[in-house]
Amino acid sequence: MPEDYLPILIYFLIAVGFALAGIATSHLLSFLFVRRRAAKDKLIPYESGMLPQGPARRRFHVQFYLVAVLFILFDIEIVFLFPWAVVFRELQILGLIEMGLFILVLFLGLIYVWKKGALEWE
Amino acid sequence: MPPFENLPTDLVLQGIFLLVAGLIVVAAVAVVTLRNIFHSALALILCFSAVAGLYILLEAPFVAAVQVLIYVGAISVLILFAVMLTERVMDPKMGARNEQWWLGLLLTAIAATGLGAIVGFAPWPLSKAPIINDQITALGKEFLTTYVLPFEVASLLLLMALLGAIIIAREKEGG
Amino acid sequence: MELLSPLVPILIIVIKSGVAIFALVTAFAYAVWIERRVMARMQSRIGPNRAGPFGLLQPLADAVKVLLKEEIIPQDAKVPIYLLAPAVSLVPALLSFAVVPIGPEIEILGQKITLYLADLNVGVLYVFALASVGVYGIVLAGWSSGSKYSFLGALRSSAQMLSYELPLGLSVVGALMLAGTLSLVQLVEAQKNAWFILLQPLGFLIFIVSAVAEVNRAPFDLPEAETELVAGYHTEYTSIKWAFFYMAEYINMIVVSSIAVTLFFGGWQGPFFPPAVWYFLKVAAFIFLFIWLRATLPRLRYDRLMQFGWKILLPLSLVNIIATAAIMVWQG
Numbered sequence: 001m002p003e004d005y006l007p008i009l010i011y012f013l014i015a016v017g018f019a020l021a022g023i024a025t026s027h028l029l030s031f032l033f034v035r036r037r038a039a040k041d042k043l044i045p046y047e048s049g050m051l052p053q054g055p056a057r058r059r060f061h062v063q064f065y066l067v068a069v070l071f072i073l074f075d076i077e078i079v080f081l082f083p084w085a086v087v088f089r090e091l092q093i094l095g096l097i098e099m100g101l102f103i104l105v106l107f108l109g110l111i112y113v114w115k116k117g118a119l120e121w122e
Numbered sequence: 123m124p125p126f127e128n129l130p131t132d133l134v135l136q137g138i139f140l141l142v143a144g145l146i147v148v149a150a151v152a153v154v155t156l157r158n159i160f161h162s163a164l165a166l167i168l169c170f171s172a173v174a175g176l177y178i179l180l181e182a183p184f185v186a187a188v189q190v191l192i193y194v195g196a197i198s199v200l201i202l203f204a205v206m207l208t209e210r211v212m213d214p215k216m217g218a219r220n221e222q223w224w225l226g227l228l229l230t231a232i233a234a235t236g237l238g239a240i241v242g243f244a245p246w247p248l249s250k251a252p253i254i255n256d257q258i259t260a261l262g263k264e265f266l267t268t269y270v271l272p273f274e275v276a277s278l279l280l281l282m283a284l285l286g287a288i289i290i291a292r293e294k295e296g297g
Numbered sequence: 298m299e300l301l302s303p304l305v306p307i308l309i310i311v312i313k314s315g316v317a318i319f320a321l322v323t324a325f326a327y328a329v330w331i332e333r334r335v336m337a338r339m340q341s342r343i344g345p346n347r348a349g350p351f352g353l354l355q356p357l358a359d360a361v362k363v364l365l366k367e368e369i370i371p372q373d374a375k376v377p378i379y380l381l382a383p384a385v386s387l388v389p390a391l392l393s394f395a396v397v398p399i400g401p402e403i404e405i406l407g408q409k410i411t412l413y414l415a416d417l418n419v420g421v422l423y424v425f426a427l428a429s430v431g432v433y434g435i436v437l438a439g440w441s442s443g444s445k446y447s448f449l450g451a452l453r454s455s456a457q458m459l460s461y462e463l464p465l466g467l468s469v470v471g472a473l474m475l476a477g478t479l480s481l482v483q484l485v486e487a488q489k490n491a492w493f494i495l496l497q498p499l500g501f502l503i504f505i506v507s508a509v510a511e512v513n514r515a516p517f518d519l520p521e522a523e524t525e526l527v528a529g530y531h532t533e534y535t536s537i538k539w540a541f542f543y544m545a546e547y548i549n550m551i552v553v554s555s556i557a558v559t560l561f562f563g564g565w566q567g568p569f570f571p572p573a574v575w576y577f578l579k580v581a582a583f584i585f586l587f588i589w590l591r592a593t594l595p596r597l598r599y600d601r602l603m604q605f606g607w608k609i610l611l612p613l614s615l616v617n618i619i620a621t622a623a624i625m626v627w628q629g
Contacts (some may be wrong), residue, residue, distance in 0.1 A: 002135055002178050002179050002181060003131050003134075003135070004183075004415060004417065005178050005183070005415070005417070006134075006307075006310070007310045007313075007314075007395070007414045007415045008392070008395055008414065008415050008417075009138070010307070010310045010311060010314055011310070011313075011314040011317070011391075011392065011395050011414050012388070012392055014311065014314040014315065014318065015314070015318060015387075015388050015391040015392055016384070016388055018318055018391075019383070019384035019387045019388055019391075019541065020384060022537050022541065023380060023383065023384060023537060023538060023541075025364070025537070026363075026364055026366075026368065026536045026537035026538070027368055029364050029365055030365070030366065030367055030368040030536060031368075033365055034365060034366070034367045034368075040372075042369060043369065043370070043371055043372040044371070044372060045371045045372070045373055045442065045443055045444035045445070045447075045533060046444055046446065046532055046533065060206070060207065060449075060452055062207070062291055063456075064203060064207075064452050064455075064456050065200070065203050065204065065207055065291065066287065066288075066291045067456045067459055067460060067603070068196070068199050068200040068203050068456070068459060069200060069287040069291070070284070070287065070607075071196055071199075071459040071460065071462070071463065072192070072196040072197060072200060073280050073283055073284050073287075074463045074611070075191065075192060075195070075196045075429075075462070075463065075466070076192060076280060077277075077280065078191075078425075078463070078466040078467060078470075079188050079191065079192065080265070080273070080276065081467070081470050081618070082258070082421070082422060082470070082473065082479065083184070083258045083259075083261045083262030083265060084262050084265065084266065085262075085470045085471075085473040085474040085618075086258050086259055086262050086473060086474075086477055086478060086479060087259050087262035087263050087266070087477070088474045088477070088622060088625065089474070089477050089625070090263070091262075091263075091266055092625075092626050092629075093626050094266065095266055095622070096619075096622045096623060096626050098266050098270055098273070098274070099266075099618075099619075099622065100619060100622075101274055101277070102273070102274060102276075102277040103615055103618065103619060105274075105277040105278060105280075105281050106277055106280060106281065106284075107612070107615060108281065109280070109281045109284040109285070110607075110611065110612065112284070112285065112288070113284060113288055114607075114608065116288050116292065118288050118291070118292070119603070119604060119607045119608060120600070120604070121599065121600035121603055121604070160440070164378075164437075167433070183417065183418065183419045184419050184422070186419075187419045187422040187423055187426045188422070188426075190426035190427075190429070190430065191422065191425060191426040191429055194426075194429070194430055195426060195428075195429025195430055195432070196429065196459075199432055199433075199436070199455065199459065202436055206440065256418065257418075258418065258419065258479060
């Protein structure tokens with residue numbers, strides 16, 4: 001069975017090779033053919049023509065972090081749903097009730113999150 | 123699927139296993155030794171991905187896919203966000219060391235001795251059970267029949283985590 | 298020759314991998330060309346028509362131009378990560394194509410060859426796993442560039458992709474229930490009698506809307522909202538590295554279209570034409586849809602976009618699953 005994944009591994013290695021070779025080739029070509037004009041200003045990060053103010057990697061809103069947390073929890077739900085979906089035809093009503101409960105609990109969680117205003121963006 | 127019957131498959135898989143295991147060890151060591159915590163987090167992602175490779179070699183592709191989906195694709199993103207959210211730890215001058223290092227060393231030494239003893243003395247029996255081909259079907263059935271209670275409890279656990287996340291995040295915002 | 302025969306299957310995989318990458322890159326180049334021509338028509342312009350007949354050589358000209366651009370590495374960039382981020386973005390996009398079935402088995406020179414790289418029994422999960430890895434290229438690019446626009450663009454982009462991955466994953470569950478498998482090849486076969494679009498219209502609708510957001514296309518192209526964020530996470534990139542981000546975006550678009558075709562439109566199945574032609578036509582129709590959407594709809598505001606994902610698409614996809622289950626039980 002692991003050998004079923006041999007094509008993926010080979011494809012992965014070729015894809016990585018392609019991507020790295022692309023970046024290397026472009027650097028080489030640029031080094032060989034492009035006339036470089038040394039100018040310090042060129043290397044300043046873009047900020048609409050102004051000189052950059054303050055650090056670029058500043059703290060950001062906690063909402064982004066919260067989205068990542070909520071994402072993990074619902075992502076785990078998806079992982080449970082996939083095997084259930086595959087065998088649903090055999091389980092019938094039993095599967096419906098059991099997964100219905102499972103989804104209901106998380107749906108309540110979603111409503112709680114919603115009511116707490118955690119899905120709002122200012 | 124092209125047949126590989128003429129290939130020394132076992133040998134190839136052994137080689138891949140050694141590479142994957144080596145990668146896991148190197149990445150894990152990098153996580154704890156790198157000075158920049160952002161780089162540590164990236165090494166951790168590499169480590170998680172390599173573990174997925176290990177699961178494939180152990181004939182558990184579903185677990186491998188879940189490993190990538192949850193650990194690499196979700197939890198690691200959260201770790202990266204957390205690192206980027208905390209301004210101070212992004213300071214390269216601050217090393218990954220603090221005044222409790224001796225306690226960490228002690229605990230690690232105890233854990234390592236324990237693990238070493240287990241590795242040394244365990245009989246390592248090989249399971250004779252045949253490997254199930256359609257693991258997802260089997261898993262789905264077991265979830266909803268034999269293990270239905272843990273399955274439903276899992277949803278409650280996720281709900282708890284959900285509530286906890288909201289409470290902590292809201293607190294941070296208020297204070 | 299006898300000695301080499303064990304290597305033939307490996308060689309076939311290597312050739313198929315090479316062909317897949319070449320085909321995807323070519324498809325990317327011509328998708329861009331088609332997009333520019335079609336959008337131009339929709340906006341009463343002509344579009345690129347100078348390089349070759351109908352401007353067909355335009356992608357080639359663009360490729361040469363991009364390759365010969367000067368490399369600029371911004372002063373605050375974290376160099377190794379900055380250089381690797383485009384590859385981190387591109388490789389998962391290329392990889393996820395491996396399980397897409399273009400057609401059934403064919404025979405070339407006495408070798409049975411499958412028109413996909415691998416038929417995994419976790420196929421659908423494999424695609425989603427790689428889609429979730431795709432976030433890293435963006436986060437790393439934004440973080441390592443050392444520019445505010447890149448950083449903000451990356452944050453927005455990653456939060457958006459995470460949010461829409463949920464309805465995307467949940468929307469296909471209905472189709473999986475009907476087929477009883479995660480293998481894309483078997484999913485195609487399960488649609489011999491009826492395409493799943495007929496049985497899962499709501500699932501498909503949620504899928505395609507989430508897919509547009511997942512690949513950062515208009516009207517959900519917030520990460521590159523040029524009026525506020527310049528170019529988002531790839532603001533500070535030049536030459537091939539910049540092109541790789543575009544390549545990743547378009548290849549993701551092709552993969553997502555392929556998944557839509559495979560899960561809801563019977564995959565390569567269809568009358569009269571050979572299977573690969575049907576696959577190609579169906580995917581092309583989806584690419585056209587993506588272009589059409591971009592030319593038609595204005596961009597959403599970021600808070601609306603996030604709320605749409607969490608408050609409408611996510612509950613709706615859960616309802617779709619329960620409704621599908623209830624109907625399946627009711628019908629026995």
